[in-house]
Amino acid sequence: MKTLMKLxxxxxxxxxxxxxxDAAADEGMWLFNDPPRKLLKDKHGFEPTDAWxxxxxxxxxxxxxxxxxxxxxxxxxxxxxxxxxxxxxxxFGDKDHNYLRDGFHARSRAExxxxxxxxxxxxxxxxDVTSRVNAAVKPVMAPEQAFVARRAVTAEIEKESxxxxxxxxxxxxxxxxxxxxxxxFKKYTDVRLVFAPEQQIAFFGGDPDNFEYPRFDxxxxxxxxYENGQPAKVQHYLPWSKAGAADNELVFVSGHPGRTSxxxxxxxxxxxxxxxxxxALQRLxxxxxxxxxxxxxxxxxxxxxxxxxxxxxNSRKAYVGELAGxxxxxxxxxxxxxxxxxxxxxxxxxxxxxxxxxxxxIAQAQKIVAExxxxxxxxxxxxxxxxxxxxxxxxLLRAAxxxxxxxxxxxxxFGEAGRESLEFQLFSEQPIYDDFEQLKxxxxxxxxxxxxxxxxxxxxxxxxxxSPRQRAAELVQGTKLKSVAVRKQFYDGGQKAxxxxxxxxxxxxxxxxxxARAVRKIIETQTETKQQAHAQIAKARFAIEGTGSYPxxxxxLRLAFGVVKGYEENGRxxxxxxxxxxxxxxxxxxxxxPPFDLPPRWIKxxxxxxxxxxxxxxxxxxxxxxxxxxxxxxxxxxxxxxxxDGNIQSxxxxxxxxxxxxxxxxxxxxxxxxxxxxxxxxxxxxxxxxGQRKPARK
Numbered sequence: 001m002k003t004l005m006k007l008x009x010x011x012x013x014x015x016x017x018x019x020x021x022d023a024a025a026d027e028g029m030w031l032f033n034d035p036p037r038k039l040l041k042d043k044h045g046f047e048p049t050d051a052w053x054x055x056x057x058x059x060x061x062x063x064x065x066x067x068x069x070x071x072x073x074x075x076x077x078x079x080x081x082x083x084x085x086x087x088x089x090x091x092f093g094d095k096d097h098n099y100l101r102d103g104f105h106a107r108s109r110a111e112x113x114x115x116x117x118x119x120x121x122x123x124x125x126x127x128d129v130t131s132r133v134n135a136a137v138k139p140v141m142a143p144e145q146a147f148v149a150r151r152a153v154t155a156e157i158e159k160e161s162x163x164x165x166x167x168x169x170x171x172x173x174x175x176x177x178x179x180x181x182x183x184x185f186k187k188y189t190d191v192r193l194v195f196a197p198e199q200q201i202a203f204f205g206g207d208p209d210n211f212e213y214p215r216f217d218x219x220x221x222x223x224x225x226y227e228n229g230q231p232a233k234v235q236h237y238l239p240w241s242k243a244g245a246a247d248n249e250l251v252f253v254s255g256h257p258g259r260t261s262x263x264x265x266x267x268x269x270x271x272x273x274x275x276x277x278x279x280a281l282q283r284l285x286x287x288x289x290x291x292x293x294x295x296x297x298x299x300x301x302x303x304x305x306x307x308x309x310x311x312x313x314n315s316r317k318a319y320v321g322e323l324a325g326x327x328x329x330x331x332x333x334x335x336x337x338x339x340x341x342x343x344x345x346x347x348x349x350x351x352x353x354x355x356x357x358x359x360x361x362i363a364q365a366q367k368i369v370a371e372x373x374x375x376x377x378x379x380x381x382x383x384x385x386x387x388x389x390x391x392x393x394x395x396l397l398r399a400a401x402x403x404x405x406x407x408x409x410x411x412x413x414f415g416e417a418g419r420e421s422l423e424f425q426l427f428s429e430q431p432i433y434d435d436f437e438q439l440k441x442x443x444x445x446x447x448x449x450x451x452x453x454x455x456x457x458x459x460x461x462x463x464x465x466x467s468p469r470q471r472a473a474e475l476v477q478g479t480k481l482k483s484v485a486v487r488k489q490f491y492d493g494g495q496k497a498x499x500x501x502x503x504x505x506x507x508x509x510x511x512x513x514x515x516a517r518a519v520r521k522i523i524e525t526q527t528e529t530k531q532q533a534h535a536q537i538a539k540a541r542f543a544i545e546g547t548g549s550y551p552x553x554x555x556x557l558r559l560a561f562g563v564v565k566g567y568e569e570n571g572r573x574x575x576x577x578x579x580x581x582x583x584x585x586x587x588x589x590x591x592x593x594p595p596f597d598l599p600p601r602w603i604k605x606x607x608x609x610x611x612x613x614x615x616x617x618x619x620x621x622x623x624x625x626x627x628x629x630x631x632x633x634x635x636x637x638x639x640x641x642x643x644x645d646g647n648i649q650s651x652x653x654x655x656x657x658x659x660x661x662x663x664x665x666x667x668x669x670x671x672x673x674x675x676x677x678x679x680x681x682x683x684x685x686x687x688x689x690x691g692q693r694k695p696a697r698k
Contacts, residue, residue, distance in 0.1 A: 026620040027657045028550045029257050029558035031174070032057045033126045033181075039548070040561065044250045046635055053559075056637055057123055058236035060254045060557055062185070063629065064119040064421065068255035069223075070631035071122075072240065072639060073688050076225035076232030077194065078120065080629030081644045082202030083310065085221030088115040089196060090307045093431035100306050103198045105682055109231065112192035112224055117428035119421060120225055121185040123557045124167060129157055133171070133180040144521075147528040152408035157182060158417035159407055169417050174551040176534035183556060189424055190226035195685055197221075197675070198599040199306070204583065206595025207313045211321065211648045213574060215616045215665055216583035218675055219644035222685065238631055240689045241638035244670040245564045245617050247576050253560040253621040253643055253664065255630025257553035260654050265537075266339055267363035269326060269655070275370055277323040283383065283447065284316040290443050294436070304436050318625065321651020331656055346540040355540040358533035365526040365533075372522050375458075378448050379516040380523075384462070385508070386444035387437050387472075388430075392481045393505030395426055396490045397513060400498040426491065432482050442472035461511060478504040555626050562620030567649075567661045576618055577668065581611035601679055608678045615671040617641060618663035624653050632666045641666035 026043075030036050032053055041047040061069040067084030071077065089099040092113065097104075106112040136153035137146045154171045161169035167184040174181055196202075201218045209215060225232040245251060261272060291309040295302040325331060343359060346352040378384040382391060399422075402414035413422065445468035449459045463471050480486045480503055490497050490506070498506060541549070550558075566576040583598075584606060590596035623630065623643055632641035643666050646653065650662040673690060676682040686692075 025657060025659055026562035027622050027659070029260070029553050029560055029622055029624075030550045031126075031181075032123070032557060032559055033128075034550075035559055036548075036550075036561075044561070046250060052637060055236050056238075056252070056254050056559070056633065057557060058234075059238045059637075060123065060256075060631070062121040062123070062256045062555075062557070064121060066258075067626065067628045068630040068643075069120070070254070070629075070639070071225075071234050071237035072222075072631075073237055074234055075688070076188075076227075076234055077237075077688060078191075078223045078225055079631070079639075079642060080221050080223070081219045081642065082196055082199065082221045083219060083314075083644070084629040085193070085196060085223065086199070086307045086310070088118045088191075088193065088223075089221075090304075091116045091428075091430040098303050099193075099196065100199045100303065104193055104196045105680060105685075106192075106194050107684070109224075112194050115191045115193060115223070116430050117425055118189075118191045118223070119424060120188040120191055120223075121168060122188075123183055124186050125184045127182040127184075128179065129171060129182045130178075130180045132157065143528045143532070144525045146532070147524050148409075150528070151412060154180075155408045155410070155412070155415045155417070158415060162417045168421065172554055172556050173531070174554065175538045176552075177531040178535050178538035179551070187421070188225040188227070188232065190229070192224050192226060194222040194224050195220075195676075195680075195682060197680070198601075200595070200597065200599050201602060203310070204596070204598075205586070207317070208595065210314060211317055211645060211651060213616075213618060213647040213663060213665055214578045214582060214586075215645065216578055216586055217616060217644060217667065218672070219667055220642060220672055238633060238637060238639040239691065240673075241634060241636075241640045241669050242690070243640075244614060244668050245577070245619070245632065245634075245640040245666070247564055247566075249564045249640075250635060251562060251564055251619050251621060251640060252633050252635075253562075253619075253623055253627065253630045254633065255558065255560075255623070255627040255643065256555050257558055257560075257624045258555045258626030260552040260624060262552060262655055262657065264655075265359055265362050266332070266336055267359070267366045269332070269335060271366050271370055272655075273323065273326040275373065277319055277326070279373075279377070281316060281319050281323070284312050284319065286443070286447060287386075288312040288316060290439065294439055301436075304433055318651055321648060322654050325652030325655055328652075342537070342541060342544065345544045349540075349543070352540045352543060355536045358536040361533040362530050365529040368526050369523060372519050374451060375515070376519045376523050378451060378458075379512050380520045384444055384448035385441065387441040387476070387505075388432055389437055389476060389479050389481050389505050390441065390508060392426065392487060393479065393503065394509035394513070395422070396481075396487065396498055397506050397509045399491055400495040403494070423491075427484050427487060429484055434476050437476045438469075438472045441476065442468040445471060458512075458515070462508070475504045475508060479506075481505055553624060553626065560622040560627075562622065562659070562664070564617055564619045565663075566618065567663060569649075569661060574618075577614045578616045579611060580609050580613045580615050580671065580674070583615060584611070605679045610674060613671055613674045614668040616665060617668050618647065618665050620659040620662075621664045622653065622657060623650070623664045627664075632664075640669050642669075642672075 028036055035048055035053060037047050059071050061071060061078050063069055063080060063084055065087045067080060069078050069080030072079045086100060092099050133150060133153055136149045141149060157171055158169045161182055161184060165184055168187050170183050172181050172183050197218050204217050291305045291312060295305045295309060343356060346355045398411065399414060402410040407416050445463065452459060490501055564576050566574050587596050587598050592598060623646060627643050630643040631639050632643060634640050643664055645665040647663045647665060653662055673686050676686040
């Protein structure tokens with residue numbers, strides 16, 4: 001689920017809108033500063049206190065690489081999914097140990113392995129800054145001017161907060177301009193790997209079972225946050241539940257859902273259906289073929305491509321499900337009816353009549369976005385340049401131009417509030433492989449030519465009279481940007497150093513930078529137009545339907561709830577949980593052939609296991625991509641599981657919630673401890689989780 005976020009670009013996103021919940025459904029990705037207290041009390045007889053909410057909020061962790069997690073001990077131990085941690089595992093690049101394939105277990109603190117560029121964020125506070133942001137944008141401003149003013153005040157607020165608190169500070173747009181909240185995060189950049197199982201058990205069943213249920217996955221990974229060279233001492237962490245999740249139990253999910261589009265206007269949904277999703281699927285299918293062929297050539301190639309191939313397969317399947325949901329005629333009929341009802345209601349109220357043109361403005365803005373999205377995606381989103389080295393080169397080029405500007409005038413990613421995070425990523429020592437870079441870059445250059453035509457002026461300029469393979473080889477072999485020391489030299493030297501470098505990747509970025517910036521400006525201006533229109537629609541919705549709503553997902557912390565519950569499929573009752581016995585039965589019925597083969601240690605340790613132990617389970621909690629790694633907790637804020645997927649029926653949740661069959665899939669807390677103790681001999685880690693810990697070995 002995590003990887004969905006990496007493949008969504010600004011030009012392909014339609015906008016965020018309000019969603020009004022139905023009290024009969026376990027629905028909602030709720031703000032921690034505006035939780036559904038009445039809904040929970042009326043339906044489930046539970047009302048979270050302020051102390052409960054603060055504790056869960058500060059126990060929750062965001063992985064900046066995409067995904068969620070939680071603190072699970074006072075010594076900074078963090079649990080997430082294996083597929084969330086895979087990015088960090090992949091970057092170790094150790095020729096003597098395949099971390100993805102073989103797993104890892106640090107049996108002492110000294111063996112915990114520092115990740116190269118993993119940043120963890122913990123939300124410490126939320127402040128409503130709506131009035132200040134809105135005051136900076138005057139009604140007489142044209143959309144282009146309004147965007148500049150909004151960006152300036154946002155940068156100002158973030159910089160003031162950073163200077164005052166020392167915390168990472170991000171202004172988050174909610175309700176597409178209805179509200180603006182300042183989120184302050186504590187950052188951890190010294191993060192060390194503690195434990196990871198073999199990928200084969202973490203992703204048992206592979207692509208055939210992905211987004212399916214029943215499931216049998218140990219999709220977990222443990223890290224430890226450090227401060228000043230010592231394990232972080234955290235006040236808020238989630239205690240381990242001895243009982244774990246039970247049938248019909250109320251549970252909560254605290255995580256960072258990436259993006260939803262449940263109440264897009266009809267025009268935005270049509271764009272999603274007719275352009276964004278088909279384009280994304282074409283790109284993913286092409287990339288999947290490329291990575292599969294590369295992986296088949298050698299074991300080392302398979303190791304290098306493993307995480308990216310999983311991402312392509314995962315996202316492809318998710319987008320197919322989302323598109324299928326939007327193609328359902330009934331959904332569009334309901335959407336059109338709901339939109340017309342709201343417009344009619346606004347038309348009957350003299351105070352709301354000014355809202356009526358808002359839908360047309362969004363439709364017109366979306367039309368302009370559609371006209372420019374292809375070039376935007378190729379140039380600004382970088383789909384024509386699938387190369388880590390290219391993105392490093394462009395960051396260096398733009399940093400040289402942006403950093404001398406006043407903070408309020410910079411492209412947002414170069415603002416002072418995010419400078420430390422940008423530099424942390426830019427100077428990562430992650431391994432970069434020439435052959436893999438050349439392969440991906442050549443393929444994306446070919447993709448570009450296929451999208452706009454080989455005779456297009458842009459294609460001719462970028463290829464410079466060479467084939468995609470020749471051009472990619474020239475660029476990758478000629479650049480010096482694999483060296484972190486060189487990157488620092490260019491970054492610190494500013495414009496003069498970057499201009500004098502004549503590095504081919506920097507020069508490629510320079511070659512298209514003017515056009516990329518121009519199309520970015522068009523998209524940003526239309527986004528501002530839509531944002532203002534959505535703010536008017538939101539005002540009308542509040543007036544007509546009331547305020548019991550939550551904003552669409554923004555990869556910021558949200559609270560969801562639901563019940564542990566099975567479902568019916570094709571006349572068959574699907575139970576709420578699977579067991580370890582089911583794992584071995586699934587492997588046997590598939591004759592233990594990939595991707596249903598068990599790791600050797602699981603075969604050897606079968607007799608030691610309690611095969612009746614719960615392994616995976618499902619609930620009606622409202623989740624999407626980005627929720628991977630989210631803790632599942634009970635009313636006592638005890639951890640009963642960890643989200644790792646949704647079933648196939650849940651793939652429509654990006655646009656429409658349903659709980660009839662859609663389910664969130666999680667690893668059961670009891671199954672985790674059983675595996676740690678009896679398969680991995682990780683008693684010390686299990687004791688730390690369950691509060692039976694002895695003093696840690698140094």
